[in-house]
Structures are given as C-alpha cells and as structure tokens.
Amino acid sequence: MSTTMTDKIPVTVLTGYLGAGKTTLLNRILSEPHGKKYAVIVNEFGEIGIDNDLVVGADEEVFEMNNGCICCTVRGDLIRIIETLMKRKGRFDAIIVETTGLADPAPVAQTFFVDQDVGEKARLDAVVTVADAKWLAARLKDAPEAKNQIAFADVILLNKTDLVSPEELREVEARIRGINPYARLHRTQKCQIPLAEVLDRGAFDLERILEIEPAFLEADDHHHHDHDHECGPGCTHDHHHHGHDQHGHHHHHGGLKHYHDEEMQSVSIAHEGDVDPEKFMPWINDLVQAEGPSILRSKGILAFAKEPKRFVFQGVHMILDGDLQREWRPDEKRVSRIVFIGRNLNEDALRKGFLSCVA
Amino acid sequence: MPAAPVQTLVDRVTTLAFDRFVLKAGFLGDDLLFVFADGGIQLGREAAPLHPHADSILVAAHAGTRLVTGGDDGRVFETGPAGKPAEIGNEKGRWIDAVAIGPEGSAAWSAGKTVTVRDGKGRLKTLTAPSTPQGLAFAPKGFRLAIAHIDGVTLWFPNVDAEPERLTWKGPHLDTSFSPDNRFLITSMQENQLHGWRLADKGHMRMSGYPAKTRSWSWSHDGLWLATSGAEAAIIWPFAKEGPTGKAPRECGIRPAKVTAVAFHPRALVLAIGYEDGWVLLVRLTDASELLVRAGGDGTPITALGWDRDGKRLAFGSESGGAGLLALPV
Numbered sequence: 222m223s224t225t226m227t228d229k230i231p232v233t234v235l236t237g238y239l240g241a242g243k244t245t246l247l248n249r250i251l252s253e254p255h256g257k258k259y260a261v262i263v264n265e266f267g268e269i270g271i272d273n274d275l276v277v278g279a280d281e282e283v284f285e286m287n288n289g290c291i292c293c294t295v296r297g298d299l300i301r302i303i304e305t306l307m308k309r310k311g312r313f314d315a316i317i318v319e320t321t322g323l324a325d326p327a328p329v330a331q332t333f334f335v336d337q338d339v340g341e342k343a344r345l346d347a348v349v350t351v352a353d354a355k356w357l358a359a360r361l362k363d364a365p366e367a368k369n370q371i372a373f374a375d376v377i378l379l380n381k382t383d384l385v386s387p388e389e390l391r392e393v394e395a396r397i398r399g400i401n402p403y404a405r406l407h408r409t410q411k412c413q414i415p416l417a418e419v420l421d422r423g424a425f426d427l428e429r430i431l432e433i434e435p436a437f438l439e440a441d442d443h444h445h446h447d448h449d450h451e452c453g454p455g456c457t458h459d460h461h462h463h464g465h466d467q468h469g470h471h472h473h474h475g476g477l478k479h480y481h482d483e484e485m486q487s488v489s490i491a492h493e494g495d496v497d498p499e500k501f502m503p504w505i506n507d508l509v510q511a512e513g514p515s516i517l518r519s520k521g522i523l524a525f526a527k528e529p530k531r532f533v534f535q536g537v538h539m540i541l542d543g544d545l546q547r548e549w550r551p552d553e554k555r556v557s558r559i560v561f562i563g564r565n566l567n568e569d570a571l572r573k574g575f576l577s578c579v580a
Numbered sequence: 581m582p583a584a585p586v587q588t589l590v591d592r593v594t595t596l597a598f599d600r601f602v603l604k605a606g607f608l609g610d611d612l613l614f615v616f617a618d619g620g621i622q623l624g625r626e627a628a629p630l631h632p633h634a635d636s637i638l639v640a641a642h643a644g645t646r647l648v649t650g651g652d653d654g655r656v657f658e659t660g661p662a663g664k665p666a667e668i669g670n671e672k673g674r675w676i677d678a679v680a681i682g683p684e685g686s687a688a689w690s691a692g693k694t695v696t697v698r699d700g701k702g703r704l705k706t707l708t709a710p711s712t713p714q715g716l717a718f719a720p721k722g723f724r725l726a727i728a729h730i731d732g733v734t735l736w737f738p739n740v741d742a743e744p745e746r747l748t749w750k751g752p753h754l755d756t757s758f759s760p761d762n763r764f765l766i767t768s769m770q771e772n773q774l775h776g777w778r779l780a781d782k783g784h785m786r787m788s789g790y791p792a793k794t795r796s797w798s799w800s801h802d803g804l805w806l807a808t809s810g811a812e813a814a815i816i817w818p819f820a821k822e823g824p825t826g827k828a829p830r831e832c833g834i835r836p837a838k839v840t841a842v843a844f845h846p847r848a849l850v851l852a853i854g855y856e857d858g859w860v861l862l863v864r865l866t867d868a869s870e871l872l873v874r875a876g877g878d879g880t881p882i883t884a885l886g887w888d889r890d891g892k893r894l895a896f897g898s899e900s901g902g903a904g905l906l907a908l909p910v
Contacts, residue, residue, distance in 0.1 A: 277652075277675070278674065278675070280692060280693075280712060282711055282712055282730070284711075284730050284751075284752050284770075286751075286770070286771065297711070297712070297730065297752055297770070298712060300770075301677065301712070301714060302675075305638055305675075308601040308603070308617035308636075308899075309601070309617055309618065309636055310601075336770075337792060337793070338792075338793065
C-alpha cells in the first residue's frame with residue numbers, strides 16, 4: 222500500500238494579501254496551454270473557472286487539533302474536500318488552494334502533515350505568495366497576515382512592479398529578504414511568470430531540499446539562463462543576515478539595503494562538521510514543542526556522526542518531517558546547517574542549543 | 581498473528597469490476613446496488629447505470645428500499661427499487677456534504693452549515709449548524725436528527741419549535757450514529773477516536789486507541805455491539821447495559837492491514853470486514869472463527885460492504901472499482 226511521492230497529487234497553496242493579484246495568477250495558471258487539469262479550491266467564486274477544471278468552494282474552517290498543541294491548527298474543510306476529490310482520481314492532475322487575503326498559511330500547510338488520509342493521497346508542493354510591490358511595505362507594518370504570508374512562502378511573486386520606482390522596488394525587496402531570505406523571489410507584472418517557477422516546486426519534498434542557502438545566492442548561479450524576475454541585479458554577495466548587528470535595522474551593502482524586521486526574522490546556524498543525532502533529535506523536538514508557535518518554518522541539512530547519508534528535515538510550527546537522504550559526496554564538505562523563520566526568535570539560545578549538539 | 585483463515589468462501593463469490601470508486605455496495609430491496617463516486621448508480625447486474633446527478637455523487641445513504649444521494653451539483657436524489665430517481669433537494673450548486681435517511685419517508689442533508697430535513701410529505705425545514713457538519717443521523721425513535729460538527733453534536737427535533745439541544749465535546753466530530761435502542765449517540769473524530777454520550781444523562785464515553793480514523797461502523801442486529809474500522813482488526817465495542825465505559829473492546833479479524841469497512845450480518849453475530857489491502861473476511865463473534873471472502877483482489881482498499889435483508893448475500897466494492905457478490909450456502 223505504499224504510495225510514493227510521485228503518486229501523490231501535488232497541492233499548491235496560493236496566498237497573498239487582498240488585491241495583490243492572486244486571482245490574476247490563478248487565471249494565468251488555468252488558462253495557459255499546459256494540458257493539465259486542475260482542481261481549484263477557492264473561498265469565493267470569483268472570475269475564474271475554465272471548462273476543463275474543477276472549482277470547489279471552501280469555507281476556511283480552521284480548527285485546533287485536540288492534541289494539546291495550540292499551534293496545530295488545520296483546515297477541516299480542506300480535509301473533507303480533498304478526501305472527496307481523491308475519489309475522482311484521473312479527473313485532475315494537481316490541486317490549487319487559494320486562501321483568502323487574510324488567511325494564515327499555516328493551517329493549510331499543516332493539514333497535509335496532520336491528517337493521515339490527506340497525507341497519503343496528496344502532498345504539499347509549495348506555498349506561493351503574491352505581494353503587491355506598491356503596498357506590501359505598508360501592509361508589513363499594519364497587517365500581521367501579510368507578514369505571515371511572506372514568512373511562510375517558498376515562492377514570492379512581487380507583483381505590480383510597474384507601479385513603483387526602482388528605488389521603491391529595492392526597498393520592498395529588502396523588506397521581504399529581512400523576513401524570509403530563503404524564498405524564491407520573482408518580480409512580476411500582472412503575475413507574468415513561467416509556470417514552472419510556481420508549480421511543481423517540491424518545496425516540502427525532503428529529496429528536493431538540496432541546499433538551504435538564501436535564495437538570492439542561489440539565484441546568482443542561475444543568471445546565465447534567466448532574466449529579470451530572479452533576484453535583481455546587485456545581489457552578488459552574501460547577505461547572510463544572521464551575524465549582522467541586530468540593533469541596526471538596515472545596512473547598505475554595495476547599494477543594496479538590508480533590513481531586519483523587528484518581529485519576524487530568519488536565523489541560520491551552520492557547523493562545519495558533524496552533529497550527534499542522540500543530542501540533536503531530542504533538542505530539535507523539544508525546541509519545536511516549546512517554541513512551535515513562534516517558529517513558522519524550519520529546515521535543516523545535517524551531517525550525523527558515522528552516518529554516510531545526509532539527514533534532511535523541514536517543519537511547520539510544531540510539526541517536523543525528516544529523513545536520511547542521499548549520501549554525502551566525497552567532494553562535499555560535511556556541514557550541518559539549520560534555518561528557522563519565525564517571530565521574535567532568540568538567536569543566541571538557538572545557536573547555543575544547536576552547537577551543544579555538535580559531535 | 582493468527583494463521584490465515586483456512587475456511588474459504590472464495591468460490592462462492594462472483595467477481596465484478598467497475599473501474600470506479602465504489603461509495604456504497606449493498607441491496608436496494610432485493611436488487612444488488614452499487615453507488616459510484618463518478619455519479620453512477622448500478623441497480624441489479626444487468627441494467628445500465630443511472631446517472632441522476634449532473635456529475636459526481638459525494639455522499640450516499642441507503643436503508644431497506646431507499647437510497648439517498650447527494651452530488652456536487654447541489655442536488656439530492658432519492659432512488660427506490662423501481663430505479664426512478666426523484667429530486668428531493670437542491671442547494672443550488674453547493675456540495676452536499678452529508679445525507680441521512682429518516683423514518684416515514686423522511687431524509688436529511690447538509691450543504692455548508694445549512695442542514696435541511698424533508699419529511700415524508702415533502703415539507704422542508706432548515707437549521708444552521710455552528711460549523712459545517714459531516715455526519716447526520718436520525719434517531720431510531722421520534723423525528724429527531726443528530727448533526728455532528730466541530731466541538732460536538734446538535735440534536736434537533738425539526739417539528740418542535742424549541743432550541744436544538746447541544747452535546748459538547750471539544751474537537752471535530754465526523755460521522756454520527758444512534759444506538760438502535762436510542763440510549764447512546766456515537767461520533768467518530770478527527771483525532772482517531774470515537775466519542776459517545778449516554779443520552780439519558782449526557783454522560784461521556786471515549787473510545788480511543790485507533791491508528792487511523794474510523795470511517796465505517798456497524799451495529800449488530802441485537803444492538804449490543806458496535807463494530808468499527810480504523811485499526812488492524814475490527815474493533816467491536818460492547819453496548820449492553822451501561823455501554824463500553826471501563827470495558828475492553830473485542831478485536832476480530834486481526835491482520836497486518838487496516839480495516840476500512842465493516843458490516844454486521846442482519847440476523848447473526850457475524851461481521852463482514854474489509855481491509856485496506858482489498859481483503860474481505862467474515863468473522864463469527866461467538867468463537868472468532870474466520871472465513872475468507874476475498875484475498876485482496878487488486879489490492880486497493882475496500883470502501884463499501886452491504887448485506888441483503890436476509891443475510892444470504894454480501895456485496896462489496898473497492899477504491900478502484902473491484903467488487904464482488906458473495907452468496908452464502910443457504
């Protein structure tokens with residue numbers, strides 16, 4: 222009865238604050254000639270609906286799991302809808318969940334890890350957030366939902382870039398990077414983007430968590446085959462933001478502003494060597510139990526002592542998913558690295574805790 | 581693990597193949613019945629399937645000579661042995677989430693938070709539930725509907741002009757069922773457990789320890805046992821006297837595969853058990869003896885099981901449309 226990753230229906234979660242352009246992106250996905258059929262779960266029937274696709278209305282019913290874990294919320298309506306959709310396999314190739322502008326992406330993501338029946342049939346592919354280049358900076362100040370959506374994202378479309386000056390664009394990008402340096406960031410107008418950048422990303426697939434460097438470093442490597450919607454020009458150096466002065470709120474590096482969000486940050490900790498799984502596993506489990514509500518996302522690639530394979534994990538709040546993956550290559554440095562994105566993270570405590578697990 | 585059952589009924593099974601998810605298998609009156617998620621209703625072995633709904637059937641309930649189906653077209657149909665579906669409800673395109681069959685020709689369904697009851701004369705009454713219900717069940721006595729939702733169950737007398745009663749227990753409740761003697765109300769829950777209330781004093785019962793959700797259950801003909809799916813055996817709770825509190829359940833048909841469907845024989849303490857690997861067994865409660873009905877078929881989970889009224893035939897179906905008809909030696 223084992224269902225491999227590839228048999229599972231991929232689910233893309235589309236988030237974004239009101240008016241950012243989610244519906245535009247959705248319509249773009251549905252109308253491109255990709256030959257695929259989608260089941261789309263929406264909260265309000267708007268101006269979407271392509272003959273070939275299945276559109277389902279949802280009611281965003283979030284509930285707490287009765288397991289003593291306060292941040293372990295799931296979408297009950299999604300469980301019901303996905304179970305029902307799965308009885309019609311073959312009718313569609315992938316599922317897209319559009320959330321309302323004020324929604325927290327966590328319950329949607331957690332649904333795929335917490336509900337066994339859903340997890341057996343469907344897999345979360347990526348959280349894609351559409352952000353309005355003109356208004357995002359203001360929303361990050363007054364709308365916690367907008368900040369959550371940026372912090373949670375695997376892919377961010379910074380949309381409506383034609384409505385802002387280059388200076389404003391750099392500013393808002395720096396704000397995004399201050400919260401989430403790991404998401405792939407694309408500049409778009411009218412959400413024009415190759416669909417491969419949005420769909421089938423495998424962002425929650427342990428096999429595909431290859432590196433956890435900030436995305437703009439990675440983007441650099443791709444400059445030879447890509448154009449303006451990767452990270453913009455100027456992103457040519459390490460912005461690794463831990464280790465910067467926590468009190469200064471922005472820095473200039475070769476003309477690029479670099480912000481730290483007061484509330485939401487990422488912390489990346491690396492150890493050039495092995496860690497002891499006997500120490501690390503209890504530490505990370507206790508950490509997410511205690512700090513789960515403030516940790517939105519976590520990821521790690523670890524070299525366990527006497528283990529030829531890389532251990533990879535990823536998490537959403539208190540839920541962790543980890544496994545041994547491919548072997549370390551002979552030419553590869555055994556480096557153990559973990560990253561957290563969350564609210565008011567205590568970087569010193571995280572660093573001390575992680576380094577106490579060193580083998 | 582006990583040895584594989586030696587007694588077999590495999591040679592008394594007629595194999596059927598539909599290539600569609602089987603939602604319900606059983607008998608409508610004397611006719612073999614299969615209901616498919618793709619919208620088809622197969623009545624008898626020869627007739628062409630009926631397609632009353634515009635597209636898929638999401639939920640179905642059947643009892644005796646009545647079948648009620650709810651579709652993603654927002655419609656609710658009732659079909660009898662004559663094979664002429666009649667529309668009994670229309671929620672204008674909203675998905676029908678749950679249906680139930682009630683006394684004297686009545687039925688109930690829900691779409692979103694709106695619960696509708698239709699009495700035998702066709703009169704409709706609606707109630708708004710606190711959250712989207714997934715399970716509806718009529719009480720065995722009186723015209724009363726249980727509505728399972730997040731944090732409890734609402735008990736509604738549609739013909740009585742009073743506030744519905746609320747039974748509270750934190751967490752999402754899925755399906756619900758009254759015991760045949762009307763003394764207990766049971767729900768299945770998101771957290772792999774059952775909850776129950778003694779209706780006389782609203783006392784709570786918790787039935788836990790399942791590795792998966794219970795999505796199929798069946799009361800024995802004498803009403804004293806409730807068989808449930810969700811573990812690597814059928815878990816059978818005793819409901820004599822004060823119910824299962826403080827008592828261990830029976831575990832029947834232990835195999836290294838989860839039970840996905842159960843159906844008690846209508847006249848004897850014999851339970852039909854369907855598994856996630858496509859196996860079907862009959863187990864006699866009195867001595868735990870097992871009879872093999874199907875050794876896996878195409879290996880997809882059994883999704884539906886149903887006996888005829890005399891308990892002489894058993895129909896079953898699977899997720900991929902593998903199905904069969906067992907005729908017991910008379």
